């Protein structure tokens with residue numbers, strides 16, 4: 001079975017930056033499962049996996065535009081502490097999960113704290129970076145109707161939403 005839209009794909013992967021530093025890896029953990037064609041993973045990686053099959057290994061170098069986007073200075077803004085709910089102690093470098101108006105989860109990084117002013121950065125932490133993925137395809141299967149409706153895989157655990 002090869003990878004096409006609506007397949008649930010499991011991959012082992014290691015992600016490194018331009019200096020060869022490991023940013024993320026599935027080594028020592030479960031393979032990453034995603035629904036192909038549903039934007040679960042960055043476009044450059046999803047495109048490279050199209051048509052691949054179990055056992056295939058590939059190295060993919062992804063420019064920011066096909067990864068987490070270019071770094072955009074306009075995405076830095078200043079809010080007041082009161083705008084950030086649910087967190088008692090804010091710290092520089094802290095990554096918060098915020099929900100956008102259309103329901104996507106966005107990572108916001110706190111860059112600066114000055115009295116009541118909080119400088120927040122809505123760029124993805126990997127924005128502007130060239131990414132190198134070393135990937136091995138571990139499993140490919142048909143998605144269930146539930147998974148297709150939700151737009152992501154459900155794995156073996158019970159899933160409540």
Ligand code: ZN
Nearest residue numbers: 150152159161
């Ligand atoms: Zn779901």
